[in-house]
Amino acid sequence: MNLLVVGSVALDTVETPYGKVEKALGGSAVYFSVSASYFTKVGVVAVIGQDFPEEHVQFLKSRNIDLRGLRREPGLTFHWRGRYSSNLNEAETLDTQLNVFEIFHPLIPEEYREAALVFLANIDPELQRNVLEQVTHPQCTICDTMNFWIGGKLRELKETLQRVDILIINEGEVRQISQEYNLVRAYQKIASYGPRILVVKQGSYGALLFTPSSIFSAPAYPLEKVLDPTGAGDSFAGGFTGYLARSQKISEDELRRAVIYGSVMASFAVEDFSLERLKKLTLKEIEERFAAFRRLTQF
């Protein structure tokens, strides 16, 4: 096992100006693992309910994703319902039903414990730390979080961050956790919490990578049509971490390329609803878009 992800598997009901899906496949661990599966072998630790369609399980298996850590519990699958207005930048949450996710206690299967890379998707920081206690000397730990935990469990989150190498969060969360508007100063503060490396997701503006020795700025791919931004951040993290797991080297150069592969995967994810675009993706398309990012930035 190269890469382990702990996060949510969900059924999402999403409405955008371009359409609507009902109880479609979603969740951070799903977007992450499907995206990463184009680069490496991924093991998933997550929980689903009795209602979770078998076809989705089969799809994940078809992507060669290891599901030994996916447990089916009595009850319903985590369900999120949201809506995007015309600028597609911010989701309005209409309903959240945690269901089986409410009692989720990640138990890392024996076979996953020596994973080289561990991605902690956006879950309770106490659970994230609990995962880190179950794995043995990972080469690199990568972590996501959100405003809800920064506001409500900051002390626990900071304890988790002490053991994290790379933090991947969005711009607003960077400012909230650091209490710094300026991103250069915000990185300095966040590095003092633990993570040496910070990736700032900026939606349609791209992403910034801060390391102790440099800053890297990556654009977003200018798409003519974005159908559904759900899962863009987790698809980014999946491409980023999946690429690092494949390269087995966390150097400055590889981190930069990983950010571009993350951006590539996010750009595909938003081209259709749910996992529809990622399902149909080919390695050739991924490499072509990587090349397009070069043309987009070269001067």
Next chain:
Amino acid sequence: MNLLVVGSVALDTVETPYGKVEKALGGSAVYFSVSASYFTKVGVVAVIGQDFPEEHVQFLKSRNIDLRGLRREPGLTFHWRGRYSSNLNEAETLDTQLNVFEIFHPLIPEEYREAALVFLANIDPELQRNVLEQVTHPQCTICDTMNFWIGGKLRELKETLQRVDILIINEGEVRQISQEYNLVRAYQKIASYGPRILVVKQGSYGALLFTPSSIFSAPAYPLEKVLDPTGAGDSFAGGFTGYLARSQKISEDELRRAVIYGSVMASFAVEDFSLERLKKLTLKEIEERFAAFRRLTQF
């Protein structure tokens, strides 16, 4: 004369979280021409009042800027008073006194009429068109505008745009003029108004360059401290246009480098109040920051 700019010369009173200046040198034609003066010879067409300090005139002359088109009229100089809150992204205008700018009718001196490049800063689109009628076959015309004219004089603005090669405006203005949220589609619409080339200024997110054959994405330089964002857009345009005037070639490659030089000049402009940073700048510092943009974007 390589490059002609028509715009405002102002005295600005600006307050940011980092300090305040009273009636400091400002205005679009000033930021533009000082920025461009590091690349080429610029001629200014603008108006000042009786109160405009002679030291500012001497400073502009010291930058080798041609002031034969700068007229001193009875009355006071254009005065803008504004404030930026902690995020420094949007100015709140507290007061605008047009003064002599109210009766500004750009008269292009004979010696300027054969300028290869003409930059129309953000003034009434009817005056912009009037300028274009006075110049003889410029190689390239570049134009700025703002929400005020898009909202109030759209018909006149569109007439001006029919004769413009490059439009440089900010993201919000792109959406307002095209009535398109998506920037790729917005460019297609704007190109149909006239300008083959569109530069979208995105503040701290950088800039996008749209041409008929490609899109280029440039980051902003990640500064640890921004003292005063006033004039960033005009400094950008000055670096962009000044570089094009020096290179005398409007190719795809040169346009991309011009966007980076624009970003370089904007990044310096915001490091201090008014023109303070641009005054002290050296060619070596400009080239060093250009190189820093390469390191910032390379993968």
